[in-house]
Amino acid sequence: MSEDQPILQVKEVTKAFGGILALNRISFDVHEGDVLGIIGPNGSGKTTVVNCITGFIKMSSGKVYFRGKDISGKPPHKIADMGVTRTFQIMRPYYSLPAYKNLVIPLFSPRAKRTGGWRGGGKLGDRNTVGIDILEEIGFERDSYVPYKTASTLPTGYLKRLELARCLALKPEVILCDEVFSGLSMSEIASMVPLIERLQMDGITVVMIEHRLRELFRVANRVLVMNFGEKLIEGTPDEVMANEKVKEAYFGSEDVEEVMTHA
Amino acid sequence: MEIIIYGTINSVALALMALGFALVYGISRIPNFAHGALYVITGFITWIFLRALNLNYAFSIVLAIIIAGIIGAFIYQFILIRVRGMSISEIIASYAIGLAILEGFRWGGFKGMTYTLPVFIEGTFFIGDIPVDVHRTLVVIIGAGVVTFLWLFTRYTRLGLALRGMAQDERAALMLGIDSDRMAVVAMAIGSMLSGLAAIVLLPLGNIVVEKGYDVLIQAIAVCIVGGLGSWVGAVLAAFIIGFAQILTVVYLGAHFQMVVALLAIILTLILRPSGLFGRQKELEERV
Amino acid sequence: MEQRRKERLDRGVKVRSDGLYALMSWRELSYLTLPRLVLILGIIVLPFVMPNMYWQRVISIVCIYALLALSFDFLAHFLGLVSLGGAFLIGVGGYISAILNTTFGLSPFVTIPIATIVGAAVCTLLLFPCLPLRGVYFAIVTLMYPLALKRVIEALDLFGGTNGILGVDSFPNSWVEQYFVIAMVLLFLFGTRRLVNTDLGLVFRAVKDNDQAVKASGMSITYYKAIAVFIASGMGCLGGACIVHIFMWSGISLFALDFSIIPIAATVIGGGGTLVGPVLGAFILVPISELLREFGTLRIVFYSLALMAFIVFRSEGIMVYGERKYHQFERWVKV
Structure with a gap:
């Protein structure tokens, strides 16, 4: 049953x-x-x-x-800690921090420490590196300047990804x-859809x-x-x-x- | 019986102190920490007109209230307008203005017990066997008058409606052709005049001392938080709650605990019902 | 009309001395370390250049205000909690230290650390109900704390009531006193600077930036705020404990307005959010305030006006201005 x-x-x-x-x-x-x-x-x-x-x-x-x-x-923090995470309709990044530092914060949470981040298992490595890894998987170009830019200067498409990345850093179940998708251009949406499909394949x-x-x-x-x-x-x-x-x-x-x- | 009579008087006094603060915050979202200073300033100006320049009492009162309004408008127009929207700066700037005014008076020699205003009408009468002086009844009457006036003003005059519009949504009001900066100046002026009025009505009951400025500010804030910041209906109700609570503590515990009651009221309100008695959902989100 | 704008360019040496690369040459190294060395050495030398006992005492007071300003800046600019109740921290720390000293006869070097930690715990506990509050609300409540505590002590005649606690031990001598507080200021200054750049410090800034998102990340914001308030209260209580041993007396004047307002003014003048700025601000403001002591309360007028002027017209503060001048060229260019 x-x-x-x-x-x-x-x-x-x-x-x-x-x-x-x-x-x-x-x-x-x-x-x-x-x-x-x-x-x-x-x-x-x-x-x-x-x-x-x-x-x-x-x-x-x-x-x-x-x-x-x-x-x-x-x-809310207890629920998130159990693995039920959410994105916000109006994006809520930490505007004063660079994109990858935005991920250091969820990676600092008790849940991420237990699970080791999205792909991780067990012990969490250096948070900055893990953060950039997650950003890369979700479509931030690693070798470009984008992950290091302050969140307030990022365009909507990246902010939406960042929202999603923040959830993924917790290794969520739901x-x-x-x-x-709202506020994105057609091509941006087209690139987001495979991402959702990938989450599904990951068992999320x-x-x-x-x-x-x-x-x-x-x-x-x-x-x-x-x-x-x-x-x-x-x-x-x-x-x-x-x-x-x-x-x-x-x-x-x-x-x-x-x-x-x-x- | 005594508790009821003096509780009512105390509550109305609190409401008078708090209305100015509540009005300014409600309309322009500026926590006017110079409120207490405006209260004391009006008292001293009246005293100067009355005692030093030997003007007519009623005339000096009117003049002092108008000056308080002008000072308030000036504070907004030249100082607060530059830090509008930055809540930390608003608090610090207005608190600094208040401090400068109050401590300036203290330095200028306005301290001690020598500065008093005469009561409006001398005399005492009895309710049952409890003596009540006429001036304290006048406080209640004037307090009721002010509340009624504000109620009518914000509902039936163009200016009042514009102020209410701005209180609800500043950007929407801007689009409807309401000049928000001008309205904020008006609000600040009215708030200062209310604070001045409270001073005129309440100061004859005691001395004009600089410390009153801090007391008034704190009590006004306590009342406004318990009532829900920005809602002056809530402020009036909260004034009654805190007013009676204070009188009860004075009777049963001792006069030193008045301030503690105010703080406890604030903390309890914030824990139990963060948006205050009449606060709205939106404010709750902003606060917690 | 010809239009011009100000162009700002990073100095080459700033770019070169970023991170590990600073080790490449003495020039880069000194570019980085010189400002810090000047500050540290300057503070250490100060007691020697002071003309008399009175001004040496002022140095100690300045350091205590610097600690308070540091605590205010840390809370206000890294947590978003504006505390108008610096006097509350001073009072709690001071009373604890004084009681420990007079009742149990402990030496200042035992009472001060205990007062710092216990005081911080007490302050955090008392402020705990207010932690969910933001902006104006927190400011208002913290403004009332010192006043209320003062009234409670008066009313219940606690800890000597209005007379206060007399006969608190002083430091062994004035040199120990000064270098102790100076060491504390430097320790906490560089400690907090380091702290805000760790991941924990990042979480603090995140709480200020956007607490909803922190909640959504599975972290309790109240917990992190409590940690930060504990650290900040610790600094305040340390200052309070020192002041009690300097004046050999503890009383309700520890809740005086000065302790709440000067640190704020120092932060605004020195430059909020830089942590060094507030310390610098305290070193500028407090001596001036001492010079004005004979004018009585006029000095409060003076620094509230200075505070107001700075926050309205020059809200960046001296430190941010100085940093910019140090790191960047500025020149006018035609548009």
């Missing part, structure tokens, strides 16, 4: 801001190795789900289980990506919030649609695309195929 146990279980999570229900009894499971895409119109509560799971905001009611352990109500479970449906449907094997803080439907990408309710809520009257080609 234990193989079938989902790595992340979200049960009836509700969040109210004042009188407004941002999340209304959301439940879903994520299995190990899945790439779950969460889509929905703006303001449908996607980011709030991520915030609730990772402990950045306290949910009003409901439970979140990670490998069967209750993690609801724990502080990554929750909050719109990693990924939950992605995304507006770019075409790329999302390429990497995701399950999709969850949200609307007004409620779960509309969950299923494989094909099932979701075929669903009438989704077409109406998310795309209005437009045809899904058409939206996807324009997206």
